[in-house]
Amino acid sequence: MKPDSDARLDTLSQQLGTHAVRQGSLAKYSMAGIGGPAELLVIAHDRETLIAAVLGARALELPLQVFGGLTNCLICDSGLPGVAVLNQVRGYRFEADYRLHAESGAIIAPIARVAVQRGLGGLTWAVGLPGTVGGMVVNNAGAFGGETSSNLVSAEVLSPEGLVVEVEPSWFEFEYRRTRLKSSVEGWVLLTAVFQLRPTELAHLQAKADEYTARRQRTQPPGRTLGSTFKNPPGDYAGRLIEAAGLKGRRIGGVVISNQHANFFVNEGYGTAADYQALICLAQSEVASQFGVRLEPEIEFFGMECTCGG
Ligand SMILES: Cc1cc2nc3c(=O)[nH]c(=O)nc-3n(C[C@H](O)[C@H](O)[C@H](O)COP(=O)(O)OP(=O)(O)OC[C@H]3O[C@@H](n4cnc5c(N)ncnc54)[C@H](O)[C@@H]3O)c2cc1C
Structure with a gap:
């Protein structure tokens, strides 16, 4: 007989050690400061923990949800059943061919700012965008005429069966503020994303970044x-x-x-x-x-x- 849900949550909690906490507050991490606890909250600071949490929850047949910065999600007051993974895998690097390679838990706003400072155009619209690369791709976030889908060139996803697969942009089925991963029950998890940037005059990028920042401050x-x-x-x-x-x-x-x-x-x-x-x-x-x-x-x-x- 399958152990009850509490016993399975305890099992996963023990497997993940200090990364996991029972009845962990989601309000504490939500941008709105709203939401009840997750039965098991996992903070994933590295790719191994992220994958282990996802695969562990699946193996134990526990409900699972992966979040980034929780800047766009309303969590109910009574909390979430099963496992909530907060993706804080923050690494990123700029590559020689003007590409940006980012882990899905990287916070996008400071990265977009660094791209501007390096004279690389393409993500300037995201200088004030809250949240992570994962949420940005899943939502096809955009602002000021820019959109995530315009610069994404490839991504790595974890399949429902636990395989790491490299996919092309068309795989995401981008629409306005939506992809196949948004509100999906299929269970794919974004691991990394690669964006093609382009060399652009520094003064132009800085002026745009300042303009977008000022517009956000004025209107939001x-x-x-x-x-x-x-x-x-x-x-x-x-x-x-x-x-x-x-x-x-x-x-x-x-x-x-x-x-x-x-x-x-x-x-x-x-x-x-x-x-x-x-x-x-x-x-x-x-x-x-x-x-x-x-x-x-x-x-x-x-x-x-x-x-x-x-
Ligand atoms: C003040 C403010 C201003 C904003 N301005 C804009 C704007 O200009 N344009 C815009 O488009 N949005 C805007 N947003 C919304 C939000 O910032 C973006 O949608 C952001 O990209 C969401 O990222 P996140 O990491 O917070 O995602 P979350 O809110 O944590 O998650 C969003 C969705 O993505 C899923 N998800 C997250 N990471 C992964 C992953 N690794 N694998 C699979 N699924 C994942 C979640 O399950 C959820 O379905 C704004 C929000 C705020 C609070």
Whole structure:
């Protein structure tokens, strides 16, 4: 007979030693400061631990979720069953042919800044992008006209069967803020990504980086947020629609629709996932009834459904 889930979690916890903690807080690592505990939280600082955690959870038939910076995920208040792996495998290097080779847990913003300082264009749009290379690729993140898919040339993924496979960009099936890995139940894990950069005039790159940083500071609220709550609908902006619906500054519990940018919802310190979700439902229903537009969440929900209908 298969041991019960608690016994299997204990087994994996013992296998992973100090990297694993039972009932580990996800709110502590979430950019929004929201979310209950994971039954087993694993912090992977190296590739071996990342792979061991993923393969161990699969072998023990435990629910598994891999996260990067948790900058785009809403974790439910009661927490997550099974194993949550926080990928902090941070290494990266610039190669001779203007390529950037990055581990999936590397934090993208400082790397994009170093690329600018080296006179390498291609990722300048990402100088202020929160999160890791893994989340950026999985979400096909983008800003200021740039997008992850434009520069990715290859990647290494861990297959559901535990094989390390090198894949081409087309494998990801890139769409607007989405790839085949987003919200996928297939179980692929991104290990590394390679980006092609190009030599560019330093002054031009620095001016662009400064411009993008200033625009973020001007338009985006500081604090505990998951960034853009909704995708922009075709030909319009989610923030414009939410503002036009009169919802700027609207609060539910500890979460408020930012007065600076209506597509950003901010946890003012005591907010819950339920508050966040209730505001999402409110914005969706007001925008739908006033303008006939259905807003689709850009953030992802874990341990909870977006139950606002539609
Ligand atoms: C203030 C703010 C501003 C933002 N601005 C932008 C912006 O301009 N443009 C934009 O596109 N986004 C933006 N975002 C959203 C977010 O920063 C990006 O989507 C980011 O790339 C997510 O990275 P992450 O490491 O935090 O991913 P997470 O939130 O941890 O995860 C995102 C998804 O990727 C999966 N995932 C993560 N790593 C792996 C892996 N190694 N293997 C398999 N799956 C994995 C997770 O399971 C989840 O499905 C913003 C967010 C904030 C808070």
